[in-house]
Amino acid sequence: MPFIPHTSDDVRAMLAAIGAPTIEALFAEIPPALRVADLPALPDALNERQIARLMAERAAADPQWRCFLGAGVYEHHIPAAVWEIAGRGEFYSAYTPYQPEASQGTLQVLYEYQSMMAGLTGMAVSNASLYDGGSALAEALLMAVRANRKSKSKRILVSRTLHPYYRRAAHAIIHNQGLELVELAYDLTGGHTPEAALAPYAGQDFAALVIAQPNFFGVLEEVDALTDWAHRQNALAVAVVNPTALAILSPPGTWGVTGADIVCGDGQPLGAPLSSGGPYFGFLCCRQELVRQMPGRLVGRTVDLDGKPGFTLTLQAREQHIRRSKATSNICTNQGLMVTAATLYLALIGPQGLEQVAATCHANTRSLVEQITQIPGVSRAFDRPVFHETVLKLPRPAQAVLEGLLERGILGGFDLSSDYPELGQAMLVCATETKDEMDLCHYAKTLATVI
Amino acid sequence: MPFIPHTSDDVRAMLAAIGAPTIEALFAEIPPALRVADLPALPDALNERQIARLMAERAAADPQWRCFLGAGVYEHHIPAAVWEIAGRGEFYSAYTPYQPEASQGTLQVLYEYQSMMAGLTGMAVSNASLYDGGSALAEALLMAVRANRKSKSKRILVSRTLHPYYRRAAHAIIHNQGLELVELAYDLTGGHTPEAALAPYAGQDFAALVIAQPNFFGVLEEVDALTDWAHRQNALAVAVVNPTALAILSPPGTWGVTGADIVCGDGQPLGAPLSSGGPYFGFLCCRQELVRQMPGRLVGRTVDLDGKPGFTLTLQAREQHIRRSKATSNICTNQGLMVTAATLYLALIGPQGLEQVAATCHANTRSLVEQITQIPGVSRAFDRPVFHETVLKLPRPAQAVLEGLLERGILGGFDLSSDYPELGQAMLVCATETKDEMDLCHYAKTLATVI
Amino acid sequence: MLIFDRSRPGRQAVIPAIAPEFALSDIPESLRRKKPAPLPEVSELQAVRHYTRLSQQNFSIDTHFYPLGSCTMKYNPRVCHQLASLPGFLARHPLAPVRGSQGFLACLYELQAMLQEITGMAAVSLTPMAGAQGEFAGVAMIRAYHVAQGDLTRREILIPDAAHGTNPATAIMCGFTVREIPTDQNGDVDLAALRQAVGPHTAGLMLTNPSTLGVFERHIAEIAEIVHTAGGLLYYDGANLNAILGKTRPGDMGFDVMHLNLHKTFATPHGGGGPGAGPVAANARLAPFLPVPIVGQTGGGYRWLTEADRPQSIGRLSAFMGNAGVLLRAYVYARMLGRTGMGRVADYATLNANYLQAELANAGFDPAFPQRLASHEFIITLKRQAKTLGVTAMDFAKRLLDLGFHAPTTYFPMLVPECLLIEPTETECKEELDAFVAALRQIQQEAETGPEQVKGAPYHRPVRRLDEVRAARDMDLAWRPAAS
Amino acid sequence: MLIFDRSRPGRQAVIPAIAPEFALSDIPESLRRKKPAPLPEVSELQAVRHYTRLSQQNFSIDTHFYPLGSCTMKYNPRVCHQLASLPGFLARHPLAPVRGSQGFLACLYELQAMLQEITGMAAVSLTPMAGAQGEFAGVAMIRAYHVAQGDLTRREILIPDAAHGTNPATAIMCGFTVREIPTDQNGDVDLAALRQAVGPHTAGLMLTNPSTLGVFERHIAEIAEIVHTAGGLLYYDGANLNAILGKTRPGDMGFDVMHLNLHKTFATPHGGGGPGAGPVAANARLAPFLPVPIVGQTGGGYRWLTEADRPQSIGRLSAFMGNAGVLLRAYVYARMLGRTGMGRVADYATLNANYLQAELANAGFDPAFPQRLASHEFIITLKRQAKTLGVTAMDFAKRLLDLGFHAPTTYFPMLVPECLLIEPTETECKEELDAFVAALRQIQQEAETGPEQVKGAPYHRPVRRLDEVRAARDMDLAWRPAAS
Numbered sequence A, B: 001m002p003f004i005p006h007t008s009d010d011v012r013a014m015l016a017a018i019g020a021p022t023i024e025a026l027f028a029e030i031p032p033a034l035r036v037a038d039l040p041a042l043p044d045a046l047n048e049r050q051i052a053r054l055m056a057e058r059a060a061a062d063p064q065w066r067c068f069l070g071a072g073v074y075e076h077h078i079p080a081a082v083w084e085i086a087g088r089g090e091f092y093s094a095y096t097p098y099q100p101e102a103s104q105g106t107l108q109v110l111y112e113y114q115s116m117m118a119g120l121t122g123m124a125v126s127n128a129s130l131y132d133g134g135s136a137l138a139e140a141l142l143m144a145v146r147a148n149r150k151s152k153s154k155r156i157l158v159s160r161t162l163h164p165y166y167r168r169a170a171h172a173i174i175h176n177q178g179l180e181l182v183e184l185a186y187d188l189t190g191g192h193t194p195e196a197a198l199a200p201y202a203g204q205d206f207a208a209l210v211i212a213q214p215n216f217f218g219v220l221e222e223v224d225a226l227t228d229w230a231h232r233q234n235a236l237a238v239a240v241v242n243p244t245a246l247a248i249l250s251p252p253g254t255w256g257v258t259g260a261d262i263v264c265g266d267g268q269p270l271g272a273p274l275s276s277g278g279p280y281f282g283f284l285c286c287r288q289e290l291v292r293q294m295p296g297r298l299v300g301r302t303v304d305l306d307g308k309p310g311f312t313l314t315l316q317a318r319e320q321h322i323r324r325s326k327a328t329s330n331i332c333t334n335q336g337l338m339v340t341a342a343t344l345y346l347a348l349i350g351p352q353g354l355e356q357v358a359a360t361c362h363a364n365t366r367s368l369v370e371q372i373t374q375i376p377g378v379s380r381a382f383d384r385p386v387f388h389e390t391v392l393k394l395p396r397p398a399q400a401v402l403e404g405l406l407e408r409g410i411l412g413g414f415d416l417s418s419d420y421p422e423l424g425q426a427m428l429v430c431a432t433e434t435k436d437e438m439d440l441c442h443y444a445k446t447l448a449t450v451i
Numbered sequence C, D: 001m002l003i004f005d006r007s008r009p010g011r012q013a014v015i016p017a018i019a020p021e022f023a024l025s026d027i028p029e030s031l032r033r034k035k036p037a038p039l040p041e042v043s044e045l046q047a048v049r050h051y052t053r054l055s056q057q058n059f060s061i062d063t064h065f066y067p068l069g070s071c072t073m074k075y076n077p078r079v080c081h082q083l084a085s086l087p088g089f090l091a092r093h094p095l096a097p098v099r100g101s102q103g104f105l106a107c108l109y110e111l112q113a114m115l116q117e118i119t120g121m122a123a124v125s126l127t128p129m130a131g132a133q134g135e136f137a138g139v140a141m142i143r144a145y146h147v148a149q150g151d152l153t154r155r156e157i158l159i160p161d162a163a164h165g166t167n168p169a170t171a172i173m174c175g176f177t178v179r180e181i182p183t184d185q186n187g188d189v190d191l192a193a194l195r196q197a198v199g200p201h202t203a204g205l206m207l208t209n210p211s212t213l214g215v216f217e218r219h220i221a222e223i224a225e226i227v228h229t230a231g232g233l234l235y236y237d238g239a240n241l242n243a244i245l246g247k248t249r250p251g252d253m254g255f256d257v258m259h260l261n262l263h264k265t266f267a268t269p270h271g272g273g274g275p276g277a278g279p280v281a282a283n284a285r286l287a288p289f290l291p292v293p294i295v296g297q298t299g300g301g302y303r304w305l306t307e308a309d310r311p312q313s314i315g316r317l318s319a320f321m322g323n324a325g326v327l328l329r330a331y332v333y334a335r336m337l338g339r340t341g342m343g344r345v346a347d348y349a350t351l352n353a354n355y356l357q358a359e360l361a362n363a364g365f366d367p368a369f370p371q372r373l374a375s376h377e378f379i380i381t382l383k384r385q386a387k388t389l390g391v392t393a394m395d396f397a398k399r400l401l402d403l404g405f406h407a408p409t410t411y412f413p414m415l416v417p418e419c420l421l422i423e424p425t426e427t428e429c430k431e432e433l434d435a436f437v438a439a440l441r442q443i444q445q446e447a448e449t450g451p452e453q454v455k456g457a458p459y460h461r462p463v464r465r466l467d468e469v470r471a472a473r474d475m476d477l478a479w480r481p482a483a484s
């Protein structure tokens, strides 16, 4: 029996010890009317060899396109050691470190992760992960509303340049508690959120302003001005950032005069493969003063009975298993293993490595844009600098162009027409460090034939 | 610098401690005339991302045919846990357990491996591995010559039914010490080595008789009769076996009246992927009395200072690092990790599992043969039972037939024409447990169209 | 030692890319990072060695019996990991067109179908990323349902006092208030109290069955009747589904909506705290409200169903497709169990729990509900030991670590004083259970002869008991570079 | 506990296949196995847990500094393992036609070319499966060469007394006799003795350079001259190539044939004892004798060169293509080092060895050759400590295990009494070396103040010192089922 170790001798001895005639008898408390005899719609069992073959066929069925699609999920090189070690049974098959003495491995990794994320974002504190970027934003906004003592509002300003799926996920989660997202317009020339877009809201009560860096268009926002505006209005500044970009872009902790208050985003670029949508992980950092409003687990360094340093979960009074209905969130299981991978990723590439990744992504995207804007009818939609993704205007509908690229083996970008109809025929393109000059050339040439 | 941890500060401090001005100065004892400044024919370094891409392209360049080719290397299902655990750093990056107190993991695995192989072959002792099946046969024969006190001969009888590559490898190795292989004819009807083939050599002095079970044609030899014949002639009986087959076939330890003396073979079917030729591992087992003539490492169970059981390398006085020119072999590094995988493989599938694998292979090959011998002109070459491989006579040259199958995605078998021209248009075909009825059908149908 | 302590300026492990000098010339200084991020600078060997050694400090299923109640720490088959990690799955962008995703989508679609059959529900959405998010989805669906009915007065969720902390926390996140329902002496919901509690304000009831007390809620049919009659809906917390897999189905019990913890019942790894997956299943009434995306099948193949297809959906709870890789692992596991394997899980999980309960009772320990059959888990209370010997459940737990066993869940559910919630799961063998009983016997003896010994445990772990008060007071939550 | 002790009849982990009932009906009873093989019957979790826990009992590069002299225990990059394990490589049958093997063959062909450049040799065969088999190939080639010259009198191989045990053992396996050449006080070959030894019976000389004494053989040009003049050939044992990679080449030193240990110099894993790979390289004179198969390139692509192409070949040393997967790992590593990376290996391996030697001398330990520069490794002798304190090299080695370091090679080379042969490799950082020095200082101090403490070590490993005499005497080499 797969995964079941019991021999018939075992079963006999165990039933005897229990004093039950059969295993069936152990289910006597379930009302007979509720019992099912069979699950006929389930397929027959496959053995390991059979399922391995089926899965290999299914995985192979899906073509491996050259990927120039980003839109929130980015193809990066993941050093081999990352998953070789994150996949070790001791990490893979452990659970939340409720017994710290038996979980120092996981706990120290989490502490190191928190330290790295705090360092990267320039914030005092990082939690030990949330589910993903979209839900992390939701938690960040709930937290902002709880934390902002100067505001009574549940309204939050968010630019239309924020990832549309993040806006949707955040809305789906937070509207239940009466929070409301108020959409800010963006500048059609720059692709950014100018102070002018904020002006109409000056003097109104908002719990927070969300600032994405880079924004969904890849464009760099004027984060200092936005942060200061928020603070002037007694709103918290909530940053949504790409962690790779932070290797070259100013960290939220230094934005404006006093820095952002809460920082969140998706950790996928740090060691998580594209993997069809997940698992990734959400990160959440904040100023020290806000730590008790933070959702999710936190690991702290302390000492043991003998004075030896060690790590443990801390400030658990924020959490559901202690505080139940008064908790800062309902989150319990988070994305621990992805965080382990991220910690390994950051340790293996280091500060220079991350900077090189970010700078190469940026250079590649610049080079790609330079090449493809030579094609008649193709132009940049916005004139402001970007990180590693950019919006291109096309002479034909993006969908048709992308289809053409696909037929030639290229996953060419993201069609903006349904989320941003105001941009007309436009797509979002990304070239990370996984592409070299030949790939960029090939893309440009192929695009020219498709258009 | 990839894999080099030295910072420039480190280098400075270290040179100062040494009292050397530069790293270059540390090479002062190499005569200047012998120094090279550069290795211009080497390519420039690739980073991890670049080499990963190159290797992925190369691996993908080679098509994945459905494999019905055996001829000494067999496609079996390998449980996922085998390499997940054998690949753990503690196994992967350790070395020969010279310090037993720091290597109990490896040592216990080897002891368990020795136990499993001894049990499988029915012999008293197994060593901890040799390189592969071919070289293990060579070592077995050198050992037989050393061990056979009743014979002064360096001649060894070996049937033409033994794998031709094994015969070549053994010859290449042993002829240097004056050992000679004398070839026995086989029965053209049965594909086996009848006693009649031995008759001409009765009364002559031979160190050993080699008995392959199954033989290269997949055919089962009359091992009891052959073993007894050898012993009557004062020759040692050296068995060459497929370890999977031993789940269903009588173990060499029980052959004839007193059993085989030495057993060897290739462990590849026990957890090693096809992997283009290696690494696999050679195994070598023997009767207790011969253990001091055995080449290779041996692990023994003993106790520590406190009386606690533990494991250590033992009988090292047979080995080159102790005995130098008087050693039983020059082997030092063996195939430890493959043995770890084999131990995991056997533990995971167990005795019933191995029996099921063997029986399914056998059944599949029978079923395949039944189907394809329906094709006009295709017939079995031999009438005796086989394990999981069989020789088929074809109406056209095997090479053309195999080419035809290849074009249809099937690696159809082994062309026997160069090694066994006497068989005419013939090929060797194998269907392991990795094939299901649909695969067999598909093969048969495809073969019909090709012929 | 922290990885930061191993860092030296200029050291680097993997060089992922080399950007051209001018790479950043177009980014204004004001937006640029001024000081490099304070990340560790170590060699590849240092990183590998550091984290390999850290991993060895963990207890895990792969190394230790881990009977953490309510967590279903069963064996995580390695083949699930291997197959979900096939390059074809890992390299797939979540926004890749469906025509190049049929292999992946087929797995998800079939998983949805299997979960429907197993739960007795009409439809499944796989997107929630853990049990708690599954709960969120389900309770938000209850809310959306009432709103769709125009019934805006139902603002209260009923939750038994034995419930897991995520239940009340979820209800609050969904904008509800929570009312607790007491448990009777036999571990069942107090029906009288429930009858009193329901009314036109009742949005629904969240229930775990078997409950976190380790017993099957025998009056489930009546409970469903009471809540439904009052106009409320029933939420099933599927964390304990392992106990009843293939034996009885939440849909048949009368539940309207539920989640499953794939990282419990379907053996996907816990990963030191996640990722998990918490698919939500609903009956026909609530199905329209399921979160998107869902995988649908049309003539041509599989495709994503999104907001456009499912206008009543509560929406999107993750930016993309939840924890897709976890779903693939669960799919592999479910296919390997197949039709007959599901019930086997419940059979042996239940056998192990009842055996362990019987043997511990035999060894002189006190089951919390001796009059009941255990489900897949059970509770012992060490109230007596705490009172007479001064040795608490926590002390027993810590000493177990010394003896090579992960501790059971302690002090949960809060209803039972000095409790250990013990869940052996079906993948542990009898010898392991016997060894666990022997260990608890030994600790009991130690507690009787030398309680200080037990109260000082553990002694053989990388650290002894940690100063949690100091951790919370001094709040050292991140390493910081020395000011330079 | 052995895996056999966890076995229970009827238990099974992975079910690989189910054969039909009649499957074996055509195999005569006389050929059938009567009793099932005595293999363990355990669950998958039991197997995983058992071997995971066993693995944790090992020291390894991934967990510990492992300065085992002559073994080059450098970091084994994980990417090599990952890329060599790509399904395309693992699923390739060794007899698959070359037209479907061009990707694989390209790697091997380029590896051959790189090794030629690195060694200064004319041709390479990758097939030997470890260093010792590489030696065998090379010495058998020397024999084949003399035979081809019609010179049948050259039956003797000269070997310095410092040589590794595989050298004399190899010479014997190749049918030669061995004559030892002494070493002079500076660690160089005694040239006078060599001159006396050579003659018309001299088939060749086997030499390691740097030698196993950790020093570079400075008179290599004269040695080559002496041997060649006498009509002998020179074999280079490449086990220590890490010391001179990109600095000097055996081909330029005058060697005719050599092997490389890819599991040393090229960072492929040692795997607890293997598999390794020992490619053999030869100059133009000996190239025709290289073992097959070799990868050749023709207009159309790559193909195998076999006996037919290379009629003078010594033949085939493995049934198929040696340790192909190890070769792929070495290929990946070599490509990552590239042109500039090779010399860097020697630079930092040498820097580390000389630094460690200097620091240990500083700490009061006695280098065996203080007057010499160390190569990539060096020797300290504890003769003084053994005499004055009664604490031997073995005692120091065992105590190092307690302090978290794998011991250096002990009692080899046999020339130096009470020696530790220490090879740090280039992948270890200065801090690790400093910690190692501190540990040896501590042991020295312990030896001075309480030698019994050191002589009883180790204390903190899974076992203490093992009774090796009993192991050899009682010979418990395999578990056996209880007679039933």
Ligand SMILES: Cc1ncc(COP(=O)(O)O)c(C=O)c1O
Binding pocket: A331, A332, A333, C070, C071, C130, C131, C132, C133, C164, C166, C167, C208, C212, C237, C239, C240, C261, C276, C277, C278
């Ligand atoms: C009874 C119960 N409900 C809900 C949950 C929450 O599940 P998750 O941790 O996956 O969010 C748990 C998990 O611990 C649980 O035990």
Ligand SMILES: Cc1ncc(COP(=O)(O)O)c(C=O)c1O
Binding pocket: B331, B332, B333, D070, D071, D130, D131, D132, D133, D164, D166, D167, D208, D212, D237, D239, D240, D261, D276, D277, D278
């Ligand atoms: C100097 C020397 N020569 C030869 C060898 C033999 O190499 P292998 O162990 O790969 O057979 C070794 C390995 O230990 C060695 O150190």
